[in-house]
Structures are given as structure tokens and as C-alpha cells.
Amino acid sequence: MLSAILALSLLALGLGLLLGFAAVRFKVEGDPLVDKIDALLPQTQCGQCSYPGCKPYATAIANDEVDINQCPPGGEATIHALADLLDREPTPLNPENGEIKPKMLAVIIEDVCIGCTLCIQACPVDAILGAAKQMHTVIADECTGCELCVPPCPVDCIDMVEIKQDIMTWKWSAPAIEPAGSQQ
Amino acid sequence: MIRRLWKFNGGVHPPQHKKESTGLNIGPAILPRQLTLPLHQHIGEPAEPLVQVGDHVLKGQIIARANGYVSAPVHAPSSGTIAAIGEYPIPHPSGFSADCIIIDTDGEDRWGERLGIADYQELSPSALRNLIREAGIVGLGGAGFPSYIKLNPGHDKVIKTLILNGVECEPYITCDDMLMRERSEQVIAGLRIARHALQAEQCIVAIESNKQEAFAIMRDAAQNDDDIEVVRVPTLYPQGSEKQLIKVLTGQEVPSNGLSLQIGVVSLNVGTSAAIYRAICHGEPLISRIITVAGNGVNTPRNLETLIGTPMDELIRQCDGDPAQLGKLIMGGPMMGFALHQTDLPIIKTTNCVLSHHRDQMPQQKPVLPCIRCGACMDACPVELLPQQLYWFARSDELDKAQEHDLFDCIECGCCSYVCPSNIPLVQFYRYAKGEIWIREREREKSELARQRFEFREMRIARRKAEHGAKRKQKQIAAKKRDDKEDEIKAAVERAQQRRDQARDSAIEQAEKQRTKDSRDG
Numbered sequence: 001m002l003s004a005i006l007a008l009s010l011l012a013l014g015l016g017l018l019l020g021f022a023a024v025r026f027k028v029e030g031d032p033l034v035d036k037i038d039a040l041l042p043q044t045q046c047g048q049c050s051y052p053g054c055k056p057y058a059t060a061i062a063n064d065e066v067d068i069n070q071c072p073p074g075g076e077a078t079i080h081a082l083a084d085l086l087d088r089e090p091t092p093l094n095p096e097n098g099e100i101k102p103k104m105l106a107v108i109i110e111d112v113c114i115g116c117t118l119c120i121q122a123c124p125v126d127a128i129l130g131a132a133k134q135m136h137t138v139i140a141d142e143c144t145g146c147e148l149c150v151p152p153c154p155v156d157c158i159d160m161v162e163i164k165q166d167i168m169t170w171k172w173s174a175p176a177i178e179p180a181g182s183q184q
Numbered sequence: 185m186i187r188r189l190w191k192f193n194g195g196v197h198p199p200q201h202k203k204e205s206t207g208l209n210i211g212p213a214i215l216p217r218q219l220t221l222p223l224h225q226h227i228g229e230p231a232e233p234l235v236q237v238g239d240h241v242l243k244g245q246i247i248a249r250a251n252g253y254v255s256a257p258v259h260a261p262s263s264g265t266i267a268a269i270g271e272y273p274i275p276h277p278s279g280f281s282a283d284c285i286i287i288d289t290d291g292e293d294r295w296g297e298r299l300g301i302a303d304y305q306e307l308s309p310s311a312l313r314n315l316i317r318e319a320g321i322v323g324l325g326g327a328g329f330p331s332y333i334k335l336n337p338g339h340d341k342v343i344k345t346l347i348l349n350g351v352e353c354e355p356y357i358t359c360d361d362m363l364m365r366e367r368s369e370q371v372i373a374g375l376r377i378a379r380h381a382l383q384a385e386q387c388i389v390a391i392e393s394n395k396q397e398a399f400a401i402m403r404d405a406a407q408n409d410d411d412i413e414v415v416r417v418p419t420l421y422p423q424g425s426e427k428q429l430i431k432v433l434t435g436q437e438v439p440s441n442g443l444s445l446q447i448g449v450v451s452l453n454v455g456t457s458a459a460i461y462r463a464i465c466h467g468e469p470l471i472s473r474i475i476t477v478a479g480n481g482v483n484t485p486r487n488l489e490t491l492i493g494t495p496m497d498e499l500i501r502q503c504d505g506d507p508a509q510l511g512k513l514i515m516g517g518p519m520m521g522f523a524l525h526q527t528d529l530p531i532i533k534t535t536n537c538v539l540s541h542h543r544d545q546m547p548q549q550k551p552v553l554p555c556i557r558c559g560a561c562m563d564a565c566p567v568e569l570l571p572q573q574l575y576w577f578a579r580s581d582e583l584d585k586a587q588e589h590d591l592f593d594c595i596e597c598g599c600c601s602y603v604c605p606s607n608i609p610l611v612q613f614y615r616y617a618k619g620e621i622w623i624r625e626r627e628r629e630k631s632e633l634a635r636q637r638f639e640f641r642e643m644r645i646a647r648r649k650a651e652h653g654a655k656r657k658q659k660q661i662a663a664k665k666r667d668d669k670e671d672e673i674k675a676a677v678e679r680a681q682q683r684r685d686q687a688r689d690s691a692i693e694q695a696e697k698q699r700t701k702d703s704r705d706g
Contacts (some may be wrong), residue, residue, distance in 0.1 A: 022298070038635070041631075043632070043635045043638065044631075044634065045634065045638045053638060053642075054638070055635075055638075055639075073491060123636050125634050125637040125639065126637050126640070126641050127637070140636070142633065144630075144631075144634045159201035160209045165278075165280050166282075167224070167274075167280050168278075168627075169623070170276075170278040170280060170619075170621065171619025171622065171623055172277070172612065172615035172619050173616060174578075174579075174613070174616045174617075175609045175612040175613060175616065
């Protein structure tokens with residue numbers, strides 16, 4: 001009787017320790033679903049979805065707080081990708097969050113800039129370079145075109161320009177010829 | 185000994201149209217009044233201009249230097265003055281403009297200094313490669329990969345076979361054929377130099393059986409070289425493609441996404457070989473090449489030794505055609521070439537053919553019909569892909585699946601489109617899918633960078649907040665300490681005051697006592 005109790009308690013203790021060890025050793029960092037959703041978002045960090053960045057929006061989606069149609073920069077492609085991932089019905093983009101626009105780039109008119117650093121503080125990806133009372137400039141490769149720097153500028157010297165295709169970014173377009181009555 | 189040849193899957197036999205342009209010898213193209221030299225005529229980074237508007241340059245003078253390892257310099261093809269540096273239309277399927285240097289030629293065609301090497305064998309492979317790099321030589325077969333990189337296999341690689349590609353399988357194009365017929369000794373001399381640079385064990389010159397004359401001449405030119413074998417391969421498109429030719433000659437397959445270097449094979453185009461000879465032995469950089477001007481848009485199709493930068497419409501005129509009457513102008517051949525948006529574009533290093541169609545004699549556009557799943561494209565594919573599967577995936581934008589089916593191994597040879605009974609432009613779908621995948625890849629990289637920068641900024645803001653908080657707390661503690669100290673001092677002062685008062689009181693008391701005692705005693 002005593003030996004049975006002893007054996008079982010030892011077993012329980014051993015397994016408990018093992019489980020405790022596994023919980024520490026193989027702990028999953030962060031929420032994998034949030035990361036998966038975050039990976040599908042365009043990372044413009046523009047806040048048009050009413051969340052302060054892509055990660056908070058991803059967290060909200062994972063918690064079922066919002067619909068998946070709040071991201072204008074991602075457009076239809078992102079909505080479809082999210083629908084695939086979460087097994088939901090794709091819904092059309094919510095017009096309240098903005099409309100789908102071509103990719104933009106912020107450009108500072110350097111003659112007008114007074115060096116107030118307000119845009120630097122607004123940029124979510126640190127893509128504006130400058131110091132107080134010095135001219136600022138946008139690092140074009142790192143600008144996501146989120147437009148968050150435009151409203152804080154007191155002298156209105158930031159333009160959003162459309163990114164034009166050049167030889168390096170050009171690609172063949174899909175053939176226009178659509179086979180009549182094609183079937184799969 | 186007859187070399188054993190292998191076979192690759194599929195391939196097609198399109199009408200050759202080669203006889204039209206081989207009737208006349210290679211002639212010199214006229215010296216145009218203006219030459220347009222794009223800075224990006226090769227695979228890799230664009231070259232950097234070394235000249236300014238107004239500078240006078242001599243023929244062969246370097247005008248733009250290579251920018252980075254994978255790049256090539258550009259030289260002045262004739263003497264003259266730099267008229268402009270800026271964006272001008274270049275031959276590219278997009279029809280876009282890119283940075284170019286424009287030279288107004290002075291008509292003198294005066295050479296700058298030329299230093300030829302008498303005996304290339306005295307130079308080390310590395311010195312040879314440097315000379316080839318400085319001469320701006322890139323693959324003239326069409327891809328334009330800088331040749332000195334191909335000739336630099338690395339220390340640990342042994343090159344068994346150096347293949348000289350004289351296959352020229354694409355219809356209409358005869359520039360390599362005529363080069364081998366008329367300048368075989370230059371081609372073979374260049375091959376010997378390349379062999380020395382690579383320390384290759386053996387050389388094979390491959391020529392298709394539809395070029396009997398070139399084959400005979402090349403065999404004679406190489407008869408004294410034991411390690412050079414001139415091989416006749418059966419005519420089959422796209423045998424001139426590097427990987428297919430390696431399979432035919434060696435039986436080996438270049439791994440998917442790999443280079444021929446990995447299996448110890450390097451291949452060069454015959455035109456590149458002749459350019460190497462001229463660069464090393466005569467000190468002449470790559471400033472001209474042989475161009476086939478063909479098609480029904482010209483009355484006298486032929487091959488012309490053309491300066492890089494010559495406008496194509498000048499060549500059309502020289503071959504008795506009217507640029508204004510053209511319905512279509514193609515750079516390259518009918519299978520792999522691309523249509524140009526205008527006729528006055530410059531010849532670049534990778535232009536092997538200018539194919540023109542007269543407006544009234546355009547090839548008929550056949551109606552596109554639904555895919556009937558006949559599988560003819562699969563039988564024709566030289567890379568053994570599944571073209572119809574790729575077609576469905578590309579059409580429905582299932583790009584992941586297309587990539588899984590080895591879309592990027594497609595060489596865009598056009599065999600599948602050629603055999604398709606439904607006239608589906610299959611290759612155009614693959615080109616679209618490849619471009620789309622590249623763009624998405626680039627966007628993914630960019631968004632990953634943005635995510636990292638956003639997270640770093642968040643982290644920095646949080647850290648700064650924490651630091652501020654900690655500082656404020658410290659200040660509070662310090663202030664509190666200061667208050668405590670002041671209290672202590674105050675208490676001590678009070679204590680001292682008290683003690684002083686007490687001492688004074690007791691002294692007075694004592695004095696009083698003394699006085700009463702004295703008066704009592706007295």
C-alpha cells in the first residue's frame with residue numbers, strides 16, 4: 001500500500017518536473033498567429049486601419065476584434081491572403097479607411113524645409129534624416145509612402161509623388177489575348 | 185575520332201531563313217553622325233561616365249568605367265565630341281529610356297593609343313582577365329554577361345571543357361556563321377587565349393550542320409591545335425542555348441539554378457572569342473560587332489560590322505530598306521527577340537540581329553484558341569518542364585505553384601508557343617509570371633525592412649521612456665535625500681542650540697548659586 005503510493009507520487013513528481021522543464025525549454029515566443037498575419041500586411045505602418053501600425057492591427061485581427069478589410073495599402077491581394085490564412089470570407093475593402101492608391105514616395109522640397117523635425121518624429125520607419133534647424137531629407141529606399149509626415153509639416157514642404165516604373169522595375173505584362181471559351 | 189553526342193528533350197525545326205543574309209560578305213556599316221551609347225549594355229551594374237559634355241574623345245577611349253565587380257566599361261566607338269549625357273531611348277522591351285552618352289562623330293575615326301600584346305602566354309590568367317575586363321568585353325551571344333567573370337572560375341575549380349559556341353540556332357541570324365567563315369583565325373586565336381586564361385583541359389568548337397562552309401573553314405583553322413576539336417552538331421533549335429549545348433556535347437546537365445562552372449564547363453560565343461583576340465593582341469576594346477540585318481523590311485539582307493551606338497534605321501537604310509515602311513522591328517531573332525518601339529534605337533553590345541518586317545508583309549496573327557491539353561508543348565520543351573501546367577498557373581496567378589514547377593528553369597526559347605496548335609502565347613505568360621514573382625519578392629523584402637525599422641523605432645521609444653522614468657525616479661530620491669539631510673541639519677542645529685541654551689542656563693544657575701553662597705559666607 002505504502003509502496004504503491006510512494007511509486008505513484010514519485011512518478012507524478014518526475015512527470016511534473018519533465019512537463020515544467022518542457023514548458024520553459026520549448027516556450028513559444030510571441031503569438032504565432034499574430035506573426036503570420038503581420039507577415040501578410042504591407043508594413044507601411046500608415047495607421048489607416050485606425051491601429052498604430054501593422055502589428056497592432058494584426059493583433060486585433062487575431063483577437064477577432066476587426067474585419068480583415070481595413071488595409072488600403074494592401075488592397076485586394078492582402079484581403080485575399082488574410083482570408084486564405086484565417087479561413088474567412090474575403091470582404092471588399094472598407095471605404096472608411098481610405099482607397100487603394102498607387103505606391104507613393106514622400107519628397108521634401110528642400111528649399112522650403114525649415115528644419116523643425118516634426119516629420120522626423122512622425123515617420124514610423126525612421127526614413128527621414130535631419131536635425132533641428134537643418135534641412136531634412138527622405139531616404140527613398142526606406143520610405144513606405146504612409147503619408148504620416150505630411151500633416152505635421154508646418155510649411156507644407158512634403159510632396160507625395162507616385163513611384164514611376166523604370167527599366168529596373170519594369171516587367172512583362174500578362175498577355176492581353178484571352179483564349180475564347182477557355183476551360184480548365 | 186568522332187565525338188559521341190547526346191540529345192536534349194524536344195526542340196523544334198523552324199524555317200531557317202539563313203541563306204538570305206549569307207550571300208554577301210561582311211561589309212562595314214556606315215559611320216553615323218551620332219552614336220548613342222547606353223551605360224547599361226550588359227548584365228550587372230551600369231557603367232559610370234568618365235567624360236563630360238564637350239570633351240573630345242578618340243576611337244577606343246574609355247568613356248565610362250565599370251561600377252563594381254559585375255559590370256563592364258564603355259568605350260568610344262569613333263572619334264568625336266561628347267554631345268550629351270542623359271536619358272535616351274534604348275533597345276529594351278519596355279520602350280523606356282536610360283542613361284546614355286551621345287557622341288557627335290568627327291568623321292576622322294582616329295584611334296587613340298592601342299597596346300597589343302605580342303605573346304599572350306607570357307601573361308598570367310589574372311592579367312589576361314584584367315585586360316579583357318578593361319576592354320569591356322561581354323558575352324556577344326545575346327546575354328551580355330561580363331566575359332572576364334566567366335574566365336575566372338576560382339582557385340579550387342578545374343575547368344575540363346571550354347566550349348566555343350558557334351551553333352547559332354535561331355532563324356535569320358547569320359553573324360556568327362559569317363564571322364567563322366571570314367575570320368576563323370581570329371576566333372581560334374581568341375579561343376587559345378581564353379583556354380590559357382582558364383587553364384582548360386580541352387576545347388570544343390560546336391557548329392550546327394547547316395553551316396557546312398563555316399565548319400570546314402574552322403576545322404582547317406584549328407587543325408594544328410591538338411586540344412581544339414571542331415564538332416558538327418545536328419541542326420535543332422534551341423541547341424545554341426548554353427545548357428542544351430553542354431548536354432549535347434558532354435552528356436552532363438547543368439544543375440537547376442546552377443552554373444556550368446559547377447560541372448567544370450565554360451562556354452563562350454564565337455563573337456566573344458574574336459573580341460578577346462582583338463582586345464589582347466591588338467589592344468582594341470569592344471567598340472563594334474557584326475550585326476545581321478534581315479527580314480522582309482530590307483531588300484539586301486546582309487551582315488555588317490557595326491559600331492556600337494549606331495542607330496538601327498541607318499542599318500535598315502544601308503540594306504536598302506525604308507525605316508518608315510516597317511511594320512515591326514525586332515532585336516534578336518524571331519524566336520527569342522523582342523519587338524522595339526521605335527526604329528532609331530542604338531545597336532548595343534548584345535544586338536546580334538536587327539529583324540525587320542515590312543508593313544505590308546507582316547506575319548499573320550493566328551487566333552488564340554483554348555488549350556486542348558494535347559501535350560505538344562511538353563514534348564517540345566528542351567528543359568523538360570510542363571508548359572501547360574505552367575500556363576494554367578501563370579494565368580490564374582498561382583505563382584507559388586508555377587515556381588514549384590520550376591518556372592525559373594524556363595529559358596524562354598519559345599518552342600512551346602511554336603508548336604502550340606491553339607496558338608497560345610505561352611512564353612509571354614511565363615515572362616509575366618517571372619516578372620510578377622520578382623516584383624513580389626522585392627516588395628516582400630521591402631516590407632520586411634519596414635517592419636524591422638518600425639519595431640526598432642518602437643523599441644527605441646520604449647527604451648527612452650523607460651530611461652526618462654528611471655531618471656525622474658532618481659531625481660525624486662535625490663530630492664528626498666536632500667530634504668532628509670536638511671531636516672537632519674535642522675535637528676542638529678536645534679540640538680546644538682538646546683545644548684547651548686542648557687549650558688548657559690546651568691552656568692547662570694551656577695553663578696547665581698555662587699553668588700548666594702558668597703554673600704552667605706561673606
